[in-house]
Amino acid sequence: xxxxxxxxxxxxxxxxxxxxxxxxxxxxxxxxxxxxxxxxxxxxxxxxxxxxxxxxxxxxxxxxxxxxxxxxxxxxxxxxxxxxxxxxxxxxxxxxxxxxxxxxxxxxxxxxxxxxxxxxxxxxxxxxxxxxxxxxxxxxxxxxxxxxxxxxxxxxxxxxxxxxxxxxxxxxxxxxxxxxxxxxxxxxxxxxxxxxxxxxxxxxxxxxxxxxxxxxxxxxxxxxxxxxxxxxxxxxxxxxxxxxxxxxxxxxxxxxxxxxxxxxxxxxxxxxxxxxxxxxxxxxxxxxxxxxxxxxxxxxxxxxxxxxxxxxxxxxxxxxxxxxxxxxxxxxxxxxxxxxxxxxxxxxxxxxxxxx
Ligand code: EPU
Numbered sequence: 001x002x003x004x005x006x007x008x009x010x011x012x013x014x015x016x017x018x019x020x021x022x023x024x025x026x027x028x029x030x031x032x033x034x035x036x037x038x039x040x041x042x043x044x045x046x047x048x049x050x051x052x053x054x055x056x057x058x059x060x061x062x063x064x065x066x067x068x069x070x071x072x073x074x075x076x077x078x079x080x081x082x083x084x085x086x087x088x089x090x091x092x093x094x095x096x097x098x099x100x101x102x103x104x105x106x107x108x109x110x111x112x113x114x115x116x117x118x119x120x121x122x123x124x125x126x127x128x129x130x131x132x133x134x135x136x137x138x139x140x141x142x143x144x145x146x147x148x149x150x151x152x153x154x155x156x157x158x159x160x161x162x163x164x165x166x167x168x169x170x171x172x173x174x175x176x177x178x179x180x181x182x183x184x185x186x187x188x189x190x191x192x193x194x195x196x197x198x199x200x201x202x203x204x205x206x207x208x209x210x211x212x213x214x215x216x217x218x219x220x221x222x223x224x225x226x227x228x229x230x231x232x233x234x235x236x237x238x239x240x241x242x243x244x245x246x247x248x249x250x251x252x253x254x255x256x257x258x259x260x261x262x263x264x265x266x267x268x269x270x271x272x273x274x275x276x277x278x279x280x281x282x283x284x285x286x287x288x289x290x291x292x293x294x295x296x297x298x299x300x301x302x303x304x305x306x307x308x309x310x311x312x313x314x315x316x317x318x319x320x321x322x323x324x325x326x327x328x329x330x331x332x333x334x335x336x337x338x339x340x341x342x343x344x345x346x347x348x349x350x351x352x353x354x355x356x
Contacts (some may be wrong), residue, residue: 022062025071056122063355080122097126112194113142136199140166
């Protein structure tokens, strides 16, 4: 028998997001059990309401009009670390757990695999959706499987790593099976006393070729992120963001070469400069979107009304005060148009837009 769970009305969504922008949800359920999630979907079906599933709120932009349906906030808690064999720990973690608390516990237990993902805001359930990655590591490297509710059948399924279809900032959860699944828990496999992954230039520079401990790696990532206002801090107005607002665009090497030639020809790239990019395979590279944004005329600290660009990282759009979602969107569009005009590249937003 399914119990009755309390559905709240007219709940402001802005405070539940790191950007702090947007209107109210007509109906809202904080779901602390899988049963509550099922109840929420039943309630929505009976009342003919759309459902939006909210996690940690660190990668969403809520519209000023809010959301006319039911918002189910996944507040499932619980984590279990269990030794699997000589080298491996199994970690099962409920979707509503704070991601960074989980990373901290893994480091405390000397478990390797997610150390570079320190300081990332949001909850565990969001990590497989956009295949969270930073400083050369992605969650797809340690995710064993993801336990989900299939919204179309009401059944609970376990998806293996392969079934999740991970790539840069992508999985089936935000592409082919968008809104089909609700992540309930994630099963990670972590390495006992493994060496930290130091492949990102910022980290290599920090440690100057020395191999650090997992704890030192976490501390370095936290310091690097904080210096870029990429760690949520109430005392740092530049951290009132959804992290990177755009993905780093993936282009062919041919396009990159041509861009390089054109920029030099028109004097927009000096002899000693290069377009900052990172090779991802034999024929593609990711270009630093932050650089494109700056070169398209938006300096760090740029402001347009109450929306702005972080003074410490030009890829983060920030709420400078009482910004409305419309102001954030206007700035986003201005940036996209300028980058497109200047470089012929379409910047794709990273956050999820809700209620637009
Ligand atoms: N850059 C600038 N201006 C800036 C910042 C960066 O021109 O203000 C250029 C520089 O050339 C720099 C390059 O961009 O070398 C890369 O910068 P950074 O190392 O800060 O990384 P990013 O590509 O801007 C990505 C992720 C971040 C992640 C970092 C570290 C995306 C969209 N973003 O940013 O993830 O923390 O790498 O790995 O892939 C997020 O997704 O929300 C996020 C914060």
